[in-house]
Amino acid sequence: MAKVTLQSIADKVGVSRMTVSNAFSRPDQLSAELRERILAAATELGYVGPDPAARALARGRTGSVGLLLNEGVSESFADAVSAELLATVADALNAEGLALTLLAPPRGDGFFPARDVAIDAALVYSCNAETAGIGWLEKRQIPMVTIDENVREGVPAVNIDDRAGARAAAQHLLDLGHTRIGILALQDAEKPGPSTDLSLISDSYPMRERMLGWHDALDAAGVTPEVRLAAYRPLVAAEETGRELLASTDVTAVLCFSDLFAVGLLRAAESLGRSVPGDLSIVGFDDNPASSASRPPLTTVRQDIAEKGRTAVGLLVDTLAGRAREAVRLPTTLVVRDSTAPPA
Amino acid sequence: MAKVTLQSIADKVGVSRMTVSNAFSRPDQLSAELRERILAAATELGYVGPDPAARALARGRTGSVGLLLNEGVSESFADAVSAELLATVADALNAEGLALTLLAPPRGDGFFPARDVAIDAALVYSCNAETAGIGWLEKRQIPMVTIDENVREGVPAVNIDDRAGARAAAQHLLDLGHTRIGILALQDAEKPGPSTDLSLISDSYPMRERMLGWHDALDAAGVTPEVRLAAYRPLVAAEETGRELLASTDVTAVLCFSDLFAVGLLRAAESLGRSVPGDLSIVGFDDNPASSASRPPLTTVRQDIAEKGRTAVGLLVDTLAGRAREAVRLPTTLVVRDSTAPPA
């Protein structure tokens, strides 16, 4: 059976193709009676609606938005925090009449999602500025909003107040009386090396800001932290680094880049017979669901992931509508649970 | 600045538009030397490559595949099992040169992702046959592969061997000596009602099959189970139903629809002072990461989510390539951990 197009319907009803188009896309442009007849003919022929690809070309809008990632999807959404972000973003876009398309880094040859997929705009999640994907999107002049990074001047960004959160976390430890404090920081994913080589520290926005925040408080108190690095994955990386930190220093408290690091450290402490918070205080970051489920529940810095996602979508929608928007910085709050206490 | 198209480049280089198109899409159709010149001119003009929307219309393929969901994305990927499926599917598609677009049920007016988004094919995840989205996709004649359901005759499906897994789980309890066995089954999401009204049971494929499997073993042993229903969400639903089950019957073991149900039941048991597995044996399903992290670690039926995702993508790719494929049923295996023991 031949393909059904606007023209088939137009021929059947005896009107112009444009009128059929209007019946679907701009109902106010024709009489209700004729529209009914057209729609009836359409269903009779098994026509579902204007072809999305053709419409996209003609209208210049596709109705879907890309989410640019700097890793494979499995890695990107391995933890609950990023999975929640994805979900929130997808739902918020959907509510705006937009679908979400995942743009992972290319695997293999010839196909570069950020270059070859039709999208109206893109959310850039946790990608550093040199990511190839960002380059493609820029050249295509696709409107972007970045999340958890600050990629380009003039590109709206959604961040959390990492610095203030980190500062509060460090201050919390200081207030409890800790003076020998460790930091479990994030290592650059591309640079393997010893956890003590601080030049390998990740230069991602959250890492930079959190480090600044910790130092805000520690420097003011004259405390020099013991810094160690761990890769974000695998999970045991943080555990191993944590064990080394605990074994080679006499820190009584540790500030962690993320809750996952904190959980790893928790395991390290357990394996070394150090009780938390009795012998060791631990502060996480993010308020990952895992942090309240751990034993003991973690003191951490809470960020509102869902709000971050919705805000990003809001910025994107405004940008698409031509309303210029500034960067947004969402608040963070210290959540004190049971993994911190005064030093022994 | 004017939009750069194939024609702009063609004019600049002094060749036909078609040749420029070939330079990008079919390098073997022109000399290497000319191709270099064209590509150089293209970069000079800031041309990134053929416009995806236009290409999609002309080629009849968009390069992206939809994932049809029967709930919002937040709900769909709330647990680790489905999140892993999403991630695996996305990565497997990416490896095949395809992007993934999420097709959630419409929210609000006018925009129906399954109808209005340009896709080449769709994966249908855990949607029952009446889902509106499936109807759109069918009318659009978009190739589909279903996951965890068996929607249509002739539509390739990927399922796990729910029945054999459930049978093994039930047999395991029988082998341990249990004779008073409960079942925590899944309630239809659309039908609220008491957990004892068995007519409200979900008619999803996994539920039907698991029930059959449990009965395979139980019937053969002459055991009549105590069945209760719980909604998949919120998590406390299973806990409440579990509490009711434990309070009103004298079951010594319970077969759960999923690990999340098992975790809820675990909490219920704890709150009633019943020790697991001393006073109560619990078997889950799926081998959710949560199941090995729980205390005690859960005996459960393992399925390979990643394999399921990859298989589905394989079926889809074959279907797109015109190679007809049959339904696939992946194996399940019983994993005995510490939540099951002989009755007291």
Added chain:
DNA sequence: CAGGGGTTCTGTACCGGTCAAGACGCAATC
């Protein structure tokens, strides 16, 4: 030297819609 076959490039017809402007009829306005 005619003819076959390969490479390289071009011309034309689509792909299936939407946009913007115009034509037509009819009621309201002056």
Added chain:
DNA sequence: GATTGCGTCTTGACCGGTACAGAACCCCTG
């Protein structure tokens, strides 16, 4: 009664590519 205005429908151009059939050219063969 001519003008204006509105609702309704049509016309023609265009969105930015790709498929396919051929034309021009070169080399090789018999």
